[in-house]
Amino acid sequence: xxxxxFDSTYILVLIGVVxxxxxxxxxxxxxxxxxxxxxxxGLTGREAAEKILRVNGIYDVxxxxxxxxxxxxxxxxxxxxxxxxxxxHSSSVAAIGVAAHECGHALQxxxxxxxxxxxxxxxxxxxxxxxxxWPLILIGFLIKSDAALLLIDLGILLFSAAVxxxxxxxxxxxNASNRAVKVLEKTGMLRAEEVKQxxxxxxAAALTYVAGAASSILQLLRLILIGGQRRRD
Numbered sequence: 001x002x003x004x005x006f007d008s009t010y011i012l013v014l015i016g017v018v019x020x021x022x023x024x025x026x027x028x029x030x031x032x033x034x035x036x037x038x039x040x041x042g043l044t045g046r047e048a049a050e051k052i053l054r055v056n057g058i059y060d061v062x063x064x065x066x067x068x069x070x071x072x073x074x075x076x077x078x079x080x081x082x083x084x085x086x087x088x089h090s091s092s093v094a095a096i097g098v099a100a101h102e103c104g105h106a107l108q109x110x111x112x113x114x115x116x117x118x119x120x121x122x123x124x125x126x127x128x129x130x131x132x133x134w135p136l137i138l139i140g141f142l143i144k145s146d147a148a149l150l151l152i153d154l155g156i157l158l159f160s161a162a163v164x165x166x167x168x169x170x171x172x173x174x175n176a177s178n179r180a181v182k183v184l185e186k187t188g189m190l191r192a193e194e195v196k197q198x199x200x201x202x203x204a205a206a207l208t209y210v211a212g213a214a215s216s217i218l219q220l221l222r223l224i225l226i227g228g229q230r231r232r233d
Contacts, residue, residue, distance in 0.1 A: 009222040016215030023211035030204040031070065034094035034197050035086060041189055045087035045099035052103040052183050053081075061106050072098050074105035076120060081106055093190065097198030100184050101205070104176030107183075115171045126165035133159035137223065141230065152227045156220070163220050166213040173209045177202040 043051065049063045066072075066082035074081045081102050087095045108116045133155045140151035181199055184190045190198060 007226070009225050012218040012222040016218040019211045020208075020215050023207040027070075027204040027208050030201055031086075031094050031098075034097075034201050035090065035092045037093045037194075037197060039091055039093050039096055039189075039194060040191055041096075042091050043096060043189065044089055044091050045083050045095040046089070048096045048189060049081055049083065049099040049103050051189070052100055052187070053106060055187055056103075056107055056110070056183070058106055058110055070098070072102050074102045074109070076105070076109045076116070079106075079109075093194050093197045094201045096184070096190060097180065097201045098205075100180035100189075100198070101176050101202055103183070104179035105172070107179050108172065108176060113172075113175065115168060115175070119165065119168045119172055122161070122165045122168060125161045129158035129161035129165075133162065137227075149227075149231055152230060156223050156227055159220055159223060163213075163216045166209070166216050170209055170213060173206055177206060 041048075046063050046065075053059070053061055053063070061074075061079045061081055063081045063083065065088045066084055068084050069086050071084040072082065072087050083099055083102065087098045105116070136151045136155035136158065140148045140155060143151075177199075180202060181195060184195055184198060
């Protein structure tokens with residue numbers, strides 16, 4: 001007779017899911033609020049990004065449009081700053097804040113910011129870890145041989161690389177937001193009240209990275225616990 005035993009480690013997964021949902025809900029709520037506040041300067045996200053880059057002497061980074069909502073990102077390999085639908089054409093305080101944040105990554109790249117370089121070096125390892133970790137762990141639990149524990153340990157090690165990538169991402173994102181706020185104040189692109197609103201948007205966005213890292217750490221802890229249980233069995 002087969003039966004299922006309750007796995008208490010699922011609580012760690014549920015905690016991670018709740019944390020991510022709360023962070024995502026907050027960033028969407030804050031972004032929607034300030035996406036309805038038009039900036040006094042009237043610049044669109046694209047225009048603001050181009051101005052920030054030029055003011056800082058960066059002329060080899062292109063600003064392009066990309067589909068989606070809040071899919072904004074800076075690609076250091078092609079030196080392209082891509083702004084989403086909600087940012088590229090919008091002249092809201094939120095749009096300018098997000099555009100400035102992505103410019104912050106371009107400024108990091110130009111300055112040789114160490115955490116950004118470390119994160120870039122971890123990308124292939126993190127991608128490999130994300131794609132192979134779970135298959136190896138599942139195979140390790142399904143088979144009954146001496147190789148099972150080796151596969152589980154290897155899967156946990158690969159997943160750890162993906163977790164490390166998310167941890168390294170935190171200072172990169174926080175620093176990019178700090179650079180964004182400083183450049184907006186320095187250029188006078190936004191007024192003091194608008195800068196305060198932009199800081200609220202970027203702070204909410206930063207929470208999503210913190211939540212993602214926390215969720216991954218909890219997941220890693222769960223894998224270590226169930227791996228230890230398998231070893232004892």
